[in-house]
Amino acid sequence: MRKCVSHTLRSDNLSATIKADGAELRSLRSAQGLELLWQAGPAWPRHAPILFPIVGRLKNDELRHRGKIYPMTQHGFARDREFEWSERGSRSCTLVLTDDAATRSKFPFAFRLAVTYAVEEAHLDVSFEITNTGEEALPVSIGAHPAFNWPLLPGLAKDAYKVHFSSEERESVRRLKDGLLREAPEPTPIRGKILALSEQLFEDDAVILDRPASTAVHYVAESGPSIEVSWQGFRELGLWSKPGGASFLCIEPWHGFASPSNFDGEFVDKPGLMQIAPAATRILKYRIRVGSGGG
Numbered sequence: 352m353r354k355c356v357s358h359t360l361r362s363d364n365l366s367a368t369i370k371a372d373g374a375e376l377r378s379l380r381s382a383q384g385l386e387l388l389w390q391a392g393p394a395w396p397r398h399a400p401i402l403f404p405i406v407g408r409l410k411n412d413e414l415r416h417r418g419k420i421y422p423m424t425q426h427g428f429a430r431d432r433e434f435e436w437s438e439r440g441s442r443s444c445t446l447v448l449t450d451d452a453a454t455r456s457k458f459p460f461a462f463r464l465a466v467t468y469a470v471e472e473a474h475l476d477v478s479f480e481i482t483n484t485g486e487e488a489l490p491v492s493i494g495a496h497p498a499f500n501w502p503l504l505p506g507l508a509k510d511a512y513k514v515h516f517s518s519e520e521r522e523s524v525r526r527l528k529d530g531l532l533r534e535a536p537e538p539t540p541i542r543g544k545i546l547a548l549s550e551q552l553f554e555d556d557a558v559i560l561d562r563p564a565s566t567a568v569h570y571v572a573e574s575g576p577s578i579e580v581s582w583q584g585f586r587e588l589g590l591w592s593k594p595g596g597a598s599f600l601c602i603e604p605w606h607g608f609a610s611p612s613n614f615d616g617e618f619v620d621k622p623g624l625m626q627i628a629p630a631a632t633r634i635l636k637y638r639i640r641v642g643s644g645g646g
Contacts, residue, residue, distance in 0.1 A: 358439050364473040365641060374434040374446040374466040375399055376497060379475065381576055381641055389498035389599035400430035401466065401479070402494035404458050406587075406623070407609025408530035414458065414618045421457050425530060426496070428457055429464065443469035449484070461485030464493075474640040481625075482632040489627040490619045492607025494589070495637050497580070501548070501592065501600040504575025511572040512600075514546040514590065517581075518564035525559040531612040532559075550596050557591035561608060568602060569642075577642040580604070584635035587623070604637045 357370040357377065368378035376399040379388040391398050405414075405427045414423040432454075434446035445467045450460070465480040483489035502509055520543075523536035540546060540558065544565075552558065567581035568588070582588075585604035592600050607623040614621060627633050 355436055355439065358436070358444050360440075360442055360444060360468060360470045360475075362442060362470040362472055365470050365475060367468060367470055367475050369444060369446070369468050371433050371436065371446065373400055373430040373432065374448070375401065375430065376468065376475075376477075379639065379641075382473075385504075385576060387499055387503060387576065387578065387641065389500055392598075394595075394597040395498065395593050395599065397430070397496070397498070399495070399497035400426065402426040402492070402496055402603075402605070403429035403464060403479075404460075404462070404491045404493070406492045406494040406605045406607040407527075407532070409618075409621075410531060410610050410612075410615055415616070416459055416618050419459070421459060423457050426494075428454060434466065437465065442471065443467060460487070460489050460491070462489055462491065473642065474638050476636065476638050479635045480632060481627060481634075483627040483629050486629050488619070488629070490621070490624045491627060492605070492624055493635060494585075494603055494605035494607065495582075496601055496603050497639065498599040498601045499570060499578050501598055502572070502575070503570075503578065504572070507572055507575055509598075510547070510549050512548045513571060514548060514602075515569040515571060516541065516544045516546070516563075516565040517567040517569075519543050520560065520564055522560070522562050522564070525561050525608070527556045527559070527609060528612060530609060532609045534611065534613055546590070548600065550592070550594075553592045554594050556594070557589045557603075559590075559608060560588040561586075563588045570600060570602060571642075575643075578602070579640040579642060580637060581640070582635075582637040584633070585637065604635075606635060
C-alpha cells in the first residue's frame with residue numbers, strides 16, 4: 352500500500368494540508384484559495400514545525416540526566432520525525448509519535464505524542480496530547496511554530512500589519528542571545544494591546560512573552576485577510592521572523608522556553624518544563640481563525 356505522505360482537510364471556508372513528516376501543517380488556504388502559510392522558502396525551510404520535547408535551545412545543545420549527557424538540538428526532534436497516521440477524515444486527522452531507540456538516544460524518557468488537526472467553518476483547531484508511558488515523571492516542553500505570510504495579502508506593506516492582544520500586556524519581555532534566554536528582562540515593545548510590526552522588531556531575534564496576560568492575538572491590517580491565534584494550556588508566547596526581512600511572521604504558543612544563559616543543571620530542573628506523572632496526559636490546544644481585515 353502506498354504510504355500517505357500528506358492529507359488535506361476541508362471546510363466550506365478553509366483547507367489545511369498536513370504532512371506525516373513532523374506532523375506539520377504545510378498549507379492553509381482561505382475559501383478564495385489564498386495561501387496564508389509560509390511555503391518554506393529559502394529564508395526558512397519550514398512551515399509550522401512542532402517543538403518537542405524542548406522549546407528553544409539547551410546550553411551547548413546538551414541534555415543532562417543522571418550523570419549522562421544526551422545530544423539535543425534546538426526545538427527537539429519531533430519536527431524531523433515521521434509520525435504515524437492514527438486517523439484521517441475529511442475534516443480531522445490525528446498523527447502519533449512514540450519513543451523508540453532513536454528518541455531515547457537523545458531524550459531518555461518514554462512518551463506518546465498525539466497531534467490532532469480539525470477544520471470547521473473558518474478555523475483550524477490543533478491539539479497536542481502528551482502521555483507519559485514510562486515509570487518516572489516526564490519532564491517536557493511543547494510549542495507551536497506556525498509561520499504566516501507577511502504580508503498576508505500580496506502587495507500590502509509589511510508595516511501595515513499589527514498584532515492585537517486580547518489583554519493589555521504591561522510586563523517586560525525576554526530576548527535571546529545565541530539561542531539562550533538572556534538573564535535580564537527587557538522593556539516591552541507592546542503598547543497597551545497593540546504591537547506594531549516592523550522588520551526592525553526582529554533584528555534581535557524573537558520577542559518572548561514569558562507571562563502573557565492574553566490568551567489570543569489577532570494579526571491584522573486594515574484590508575485583506577486576518578489571522579487570530581488563541582490557545583489553551585500554553586504559558587508563553589513567542590513572536591518571530593527571521594532577521595533580514597523574511598516574508599513571514601511566526602505566532603508561537605509555548606509551554607517552555609530556551610534555557611536561561613546561566614542555567615547548566617540537570618534537565619529535570621530546567622525552568623519552564625511540564626512534569627507529567629506516569630500514566631498521566633496533558634492536552635494543550637490552539638486555534639487559527641481566518642477573518643477579514645480589521646475584524
